[in-house]
Amino acid sequence: MFGFWEWSMGVAGGGIAVRDVVRAVVETEAPEERAIVGETSGLEDGAAMRRLTKRSRGRTLGFGTAEAVALVASVVWMTVGQAARELGAGAGRGADSRLRALIRRLRRRQAEPVRIPPLSPAQVEMVRNRVYEAMKAAKFGERRAVAVADRVFRELSIPPSAPHRPTGTAVAPQAGSRDEP
């Protein structure tokens, strides 16, 4: 059993981590989100996403809106993450990945961050368009939507072996899980 899980997680191992793309985009395009994105570094993908879309429950004496602020980080994370699942190693994993996530949680083990595999120029262009659309849908302005989409485009166009690529995804799943007996 154990070996199977390790193996299946290893499949996602190639390419850039989605969270690294998010971090790079936020660094230049949405500096006000640096802090909140920084706080997600210790969390696995699901928990990080929840942190980025958390809404308040108690509304007594509040202003009365539960509408969450649109974050560049959450838009990029969701869009690129979706693309990664569709195009990459994780494709085709539906209900069983949820089950796996649950079991992982039971075993108190963190998931490996989702990675986006090396993409063809056409695929990168598609992701860029999707990011632009998502930014517009989240009611960001034109200028910002273009800037963020371009930034994502650049990030995905850099070959993974490029020397300036930031390393160390802060989560240390590979090392951590392989230490298990």
Add this chain to the structure above:
Amino acid sequence: MPAGTNARFALLLVLVLVSSARMCLDFSFPKTASRITECMLAAGADLTHPVDSATLIARTTQWYAYTACENRYAPPPPWWLTLGWPLLILLVAVLLFHADRRWKSREGRVTPLERYADGSADRVVKSLLRDAGLEGKAKLVYDASLSKSAMVFGSTRNPVLCLNRGLLVAFSQNTDRRAEDADRPTGEELLKGVVLHELAHIRYGDVTAARATIAVWRAFLLLALIPYLIWCVLLVLHGSAWTIWSTAGPIDNRALIATLALLALGYLARCDILRSREIYADLDAVRRGASTTIWKPLQRDTNPGPPAPGRRLATSFVQLWSTHPRWNLRNEALDDNRQLFLVQAVPVFLSGVAAALVYTNIEYFIEAYGQDGNWLTSAWAVQGASAFAAALVTVVVAVALWRAAAHRALTDPDRMPTGVRTGLWLGAGLVIGDLDSGQGTIDQLWPTRPEFLLAAVFAAVGFAWWTTQCARLWLARWRGRRLWPAMLPCLAGGLLLLSWWFFWWSEDGEAYAAGWYISPGESRAILLYTYAGPVVHSTVLTVTTWIQPTLSPLVLPAVDLLAVAGVWLAPLLAWMLRRSHEQARPWAYALDGAQDAWQTEGTDLPSLRTPMIIAAGGAVSSWAAVVGVQVFMHSSQPATPRLYGIYELTYWTLLFLAQLLPVVVVALLVSLQPGPYRLARTLIAAEAAALAGFAGLAALVSADGCISPLNTLETTCAWRPSLIPWGLHMQLDGVLVVGAVVSFLAAGLAATPAATPGLLRRVRGRTPRHISQQAAIASPRLPAARLTGPGLAVLALLASLGAAAAGIVEQWPRQISGQNIAAVQSDYRTAVTTTTQQAPPWEKAEQVRYWSELGGSAYITRFTADLQEMERRISADPTYPALPAEITSVCEDLRTMGGQAAAYFTVPDLQAQASWAAFVGETRAGAATCMSGLAEIRAKQYTEALPTMDSSFQSFSGATESGRAVTARINAVEAAGGDY
């Protein structure tokens, strides 16, 4: 002028406390329930086919026995437990209130705002705080939520302003979208607007109110509602100790349904309190510089046309359960604050529910803890409960109606509210509250005649209508800087009116819903039993048998005369205010938010000249009618009229009618006069006529005997005011109360054609139309009359309050003393023929068995033992002079026992009952003759004593026989029932 938040909170609090006390009382019920069932069986109630009216008769005719049985075999839990439970809930609520602040501002959940990366946000918030004068008072933190909102918790004195991180991020996200979408707020506008909204909550004192509401609600859920609900479910599922009787079924289901309803109603009240403050906070935020754009993008409902009715209904329903008003409502309010002054249906409805629960439950305690003759059974205890419920309604509903009327008077005097719709909501609340608390039922799920509950709707509409009219009258003339002095008379009048109504309804009115009826035959029997003398006018006595049972409960409430005084004096005083030609209304400043816009040109009050002329005519006719009655009675005057007998009773009935009929005519005539303030005019005229009529009656009755054709009760001339008190209750209270009721009905009927189109319009669609033009044209422009000078007001005030004082003084001994329930029982027993119910043999066996076990057989045993003791003592020293010393104590015990046995349940079997009645009668007769015989022996009148003692012993031997017959019959009935 208060917006009513605190009043609503008080409402919720009272609801919680009263309901939890009731639940505590109910918790102990299963322990004692089987015993109560036994008492009911012993009383002869048929529990296999419970019919409320039959149960009511069984209980009323055996009230003393039943109460004694319950108190002995099924006592309520100790009073400190019943009162202590609500206190515990209060204590837990206080703890929760304080715990809430700590829990919400704990480390890890929130972070101090200073630590937020973008320091400029902290600076902006701090400067807003400084402007609001709250710097240093409020703690500033932020939490991890990404909503673009904020909230306050803690308390008003020690608040914590918690921003959602989303708001801070939005603030830092900068302003680049403004160019493209001018309606969208910038981050800074959003932050400022939301923070100003929250600061308004702090400044208005909403924090404590809201948090306390939640704390009380949670404590109630935790300690009362949920345990009680579980208990109900267990009872329904598994049955209780007494479910062998079908009677228990509906009660369990009732409790379950009622508790679920209470849950919903309480939650509704909670949401209503929380919601009520939001628009005030919005407006205050805008006033202090918040950009209105922050509300705009949140408006979901952009469809300009009126929504479909079904959809509107659904939206309104969903709205009821939310903590904030709809966005389009909030947006509308920013432009037009009119809705802050409209009477909201929800709190009005809830105050009705709460009032019904309060008076029902308090009276339930009174019933549970009121022992024979203790202060809880006095009329004032019930009156207190009714007044309390009335005060709750007054502070919520009457104050809201005043606000609405005051605002309308300033902004749109042509379309003044009528209060009818508010009254309908209040009435709906009262009916739901009555149903929830089980008014009108004893052992059934649903009242036998639920249509009688509609009376509450009429009363509520009357109250709201009257309050609105009173408010309008005062607002038309009032030029003071404050409103409360003007409100006071109207609020007091409304409160008294409602407490009178609640008293009557809960004591008497609801019995009609339970299936009670007026039975002239039985009333006649009671009258003949109570009053001595021959029947001179049989037809009049028949009329009395209808009037008496209807009227006496109406004038039973201690506040009846005060209520009547309030109802007509409060409007009259408005007429007495000096007319001002200035249009300025200094009180507008008392109405927060209304001072900036008004275009008032209110019309003055119509003259009271015509109503007063009609009233004077009424008073003169009533004097003439009294004279007519005296002439009529004189023709049948006995040679020596007997006071306080049937003859005088018929006289007073005729006098009552002689006074009432002119008052009714006055009410009809005045109510048919066109023009505004119909109700007030009718009430003033009718009550003035009634009081003046009574003054004439008092003079004519006191002078009885002086004008020979009018002699009725006396034959010699003297000034005898002492003749009046015997009939005072009926003549004064009766005429005034019925006169007020008739005025309400007459004015209501006369106003209905005018009011109907307005109501229909409201129901169909909400296109406003100026309708009062017609009324304005029709209003009579009579010259100002001297009739309505301040002198009249003083006269009316003195007369009315004097009458009230006289009435209260006269009734005082009766009101403060606890009821002698043994006397009440004997009254009813004489009059009411209990129908024997067709219980199956096995149930009959159970009935007689419990009759016997719970006391019946003990009386017979005690009698036998006493008799044996008597024989033993007599045979020990069989001489006359020794008798008193030997057997006095035994005879005394027999006398006591006979009295007690007479008050015990009648045997639920006709044959056994005949023997039992003989047993009791002979025992009492024997004991009485025994005591007089012994007295004769003590006086050494031995010759007289011999036959007396002989007859006494004969009675005792007769009683022995009867006692044996009772026992034998009971054994037979038990045997016929078989083993159950």
